[in-house]
Amino acid sequence: MRLITLLSLYVSQAVAFSTIYTSTQHAERAAALQAVNGIWNxxxxxxxxxxxxxxxxxxxxxxxxDEDRELYPEMFKLPKGVYEVPLxxxxxxVFEEIEPNxxxxVADLVEGGNAERQGVLQKGDVLVGVTAIRVAGAKWERRLLPCRYFGFDMAVGAIGSNDVKWGCNNVILMVERPGEAESEEVDKFLEFFEPPADTPWKLPV
Incomplete structure (x- = not known):
């Protein structure tokens, strides 16, 4: 277990993701939305x-x-006990690993730091999503990536990739608050943001 204050750290790693859906209908609809709207490029x-x-x-x-909003209203709002925090x-x-990888x-907030001043994050919040810059050749995107199973270095690397040279003036963290959130509901919500395995990307160095 280790503690570190997040400043500006960069890690060059890649992660393979697989999309898991709770029903055939949900999978088919999600695939159709991705194809029509270009969610995953x-x-x-x-x-x-x-x-x-x-x-x-x-x-x-x-x-x-509006059709999608009517069919999947749960996808258009954060689940109970989940907070999206731009910082x-x-x-x-100060982040600490739950278990290795x-x-x-959130183990602690730095006194007077950006997170403490904003007043949303609390000790014990679990990081479940984070924006990250993803690079493929000369092209790049900033995506929200589910990160419940990121290791410490991967989480810090994703946060650090949100740099001004990519047009980022913040990083967006999505956290689950124990005691308020239902983890299964949160995981179902996050499936929508899982990149398909054939999406080319790496974190910038």
Whole structure:
């Protein structure tokens, strides 16, 4: 177990993701949405489209039609006990691994730091999503990545990748608050943000 104050750390690692859906209908609908709306850009489409720069859930979901909002209303709001927190860096957060390579949680907030001044994050919050810059050749995107099972270095690397040279004035953290959130509900929500395995990317160095 180790503690560290998040300042500006960079790690070059790649993670393979697999998308798990709770029903065939949900899987088929999600695949159709991805194809029509370009949620996940692969091949020559990487780095293009309305979804290439994540700025928060509300803005991200704007392109979807009313039909989708009626069919999947749970996808257009954060689950109970989940908070989306945009923070300028340095964040002023002390993260600790839950278990090696099995997620991180907020162990402490730096006194007077950005996170403490904002007043949303609390000790014990579990990091379940984070924006990260993803690079493929000369193209790049900023995506929200589910990170419940990130190791410490991967979580810190993702946070650090949100740099001004990529047009980032903040990093967006999504946290689950124990005692308020239902983890199964949160995981179902986060499936929507899992990149397909054939999406090319790496964190910038």
């Amino acid at each position: 692969t091949g020559n489409d990487f780095g293009k489209g309305k979804f290439r720069f994540y700025e928060g859930l509300n803005k991200y979901m704007v392109p979807f039609p 300028a860096k340095p964040c002023g957060i 099995k997620g991180v949680y």
